[in-house]
Amino acid sequence: MDSANLDFINRMLEQDSELREKIKDQVTEFDKKTRTMTGLLNKIHSTPTAQLPLLLDSVQPILESCKETTGAIANLVPANQFWRWKEMWSISLRNAVFSATLIEYLRSGTLLTLPQVSDILGIQPEWQDKFTLAAEDYLHGLISLVNELSRLAVNSVTLGNYEEPLRISAFVKDLFAGFTMLNLKNDALRRRYDSLKYDIKKIEEVVYDISLRKLAPVSGK
Template identity: 70%
Template sequence: MDADNLEKINSILDADVEIREKIKDQVTEFDKRTRNLAGILNRIHSTRSGQMPALLETARPVLASCRESTAAIADIIPPNQFWKWRDMWTNSLRNAVFSATLMEYLQSGGLLSLEQVAGLLGINPEWQDRFALSVEDYLHGVITLVNELSRLAVNAVTLGDFEQPIKISLFVKDVFAGFSMLNLKNDLLRRRYDSLKYDLKKIEEVVYDVSLRKLAPLAKHES
């Protein structure tokens, strides 16, 4: 290689190192926010249904603060380099998707769309070539939501909320049906989708037990 070529290569490498360090700093902050959010939401397993709205109010400002992280990361990424750097923030983004969808389920019983989650996280469509919520990251977040709801189905019964497992069962069956219609090529995503069958089985066992004991009006109707 001639000197000019080596100099150009070194300049590119140095620029990449600088970008990487800047991204790393912002992802560290993003991680802190998503961990804080997950810590707050973990209390749902020991919170009675009547106290859930107050818990969600505590979580909302933390979710909103994630918009600062997405904007800061997007500001660093050069045009058309989304796929080059996305692995650095993928885990944080999936955790944020999980928390956003969990909060929506607890509030309305519904599932946020990809576009709705992106909006909540302040991800601007104009950033598409720099920072975006991919379908893959959205689906991973939804799978984590189902994982968490299977745990909640068990703990809700412990707290005396016998209708929650029935609601969770109907919701998860709907999500599972949606996933079954997708043509999943990604190996990791496919394996995680397969694991939903175990979550669904676990939830159905809780519902069966509640139905057998006739502990909830909906359970009587469901059975």
């Protein structure tokens, strides 16, 4: 191998290493934001319903600031190299999906679609080949949402909110019905999907106990 070729390869390796470090810096910032949101949202399990809006309002600015980070990452990734770098930020992105969907559920009781989450995170359609919200990352975020809601169903009862588990049950069952219609071939995603049955069972046990004790109005069923 001649020296010119070696020099060329060395430059390519150095450029690749520099780019990786730059992306890593932005992903670290993204991860910091998602961990902060997750930490704050964990307080929902000990926060009375009347105080939830204040808690969600404290998380909202952090969620909105994620737009700056996704934009910075997208500006770094070269065209047509999404799949090459995707794994660097996939965990942070899934956690951001989780936070966004949990906030929306707590505010309105509805599920954010993939395009809606992309919009909240500032992900532009023209970034498709550099930075985008892949379906599998969106679904991983939704599974985390169900995991958290199964916890909330139990803790809502502790806080004296007997209607919330009924709402959670209806929401999760509808979400699970959607999952059953998907052709999941990703092994990790499939395994996590299978675990949803345990979350649903936990929620059903809470709802059954509430119904048995007549702690919630019949209209809430």
